[in-house]
Amino acid sequence: MRKYNEELLRDLHRFVIAYQRTNGKSPTYRMVARMFPTDFSSTAKIGKYLDVLAKRGLIERNDDGSIKVDKRFKAEAVNAPLVGQVACGEPIEAIENIEGSFVLPAEIYGRGELMLLKADGESMKNVGIDDGDYIVIRKQDTAEYGDMVLAIIGTGGTVKTFYPQPDGKIILHPENEEYRDIVVDDCLIQGIVVGCMKRYR
Known part of the structure; x- marks a missing residue:
């Protein structure tokens, strides 16, 4: 042997x-x-x-x-395309241009259809999203009260906290006291925020 x-x-x-x-x-x-x-x-x-x-x-x-x-x-990993930038301030034109693709751990960001957007502005800085960060979005067309969402208003997209009101209005709330609420009659939910990635220089 x-x-x-x-x-x-x-x-x-x-x-x-x-x-x-x-x-x-x-x-x-x-x-x-x-x-x-x-x-x-x-x-x-x-x-x-x-x-x-x-x-x-x-x-x-x-x-x-x-x-x-x-x-x-x-x-377990999920592929997430980087599809441009999104306003963390006033809405900016929502144009989806795939600029690359990243593999993200499902254990951290969850499963489902994910995408990355580069933050433009400081309106969500109090929840840790700074200008230039990469926001991880799970695509879905519904949201719960208090979710951070990617919302489309007209042709503009923005990331804000979602507060639907009893009178049918929707408040898109910035997490920065220097910015004002956006109040709309309706908006299109394209996804909810499930994470944020930073790059330090």
């Missing part, structure tokens, strides 16, 4: 788990070989050591022989 280096098995297992925890995916055989350049001279040897770890119940393998990601570390 072939003997395996127990210390190498432990180190390989630790590497696989640490990689999955950090990256939400498993390392490839090539990554394993780069991590252990003097221990693994071939992918066949890597496969045999992974087989031992699998037989001991320490890892699982996919049908193609790759390492299955431990469900504790599997990262």
Whole structure:
């Protein structure tokens, strides 16, 4: 019966788990070989050591022989297009131009159809949205009282807090005392704010 280096098995297992925890995916055989350049001279040897770890119940393998990601570390992601900018002040023309696409963690921003908009203005700064931030929007056409929404007024879009009134009016409230409420008879809800990303220079 072939003997395996127990210390190498432990180190390989630790590497696989640490990689999955950090990256939400498993390392490839090539990554394993780069991590252990003097221990693994071939992918066949890597496969045999992974087989031992699998037989001991320490890892699982996919049908193609790759390492299955431990469900504790599997990262679920959502693709979100960057579709221009939105007013955090007075409404600006709502033109949807896709400028790029980003992968966002579902655990943080939730699931559904997401998009990113660049904030223009300071009307929402008291809730942490500053000029130039990237606002994460979940697309939907309904909102609850007190939600932060992406609202379309005529041809203009703006992000504000949504307060429908008993008389049918809608108050779009800026979270900055230097700005005034926008009061409208109707508006089109295009989504609600589920997050904000900052870039520091």
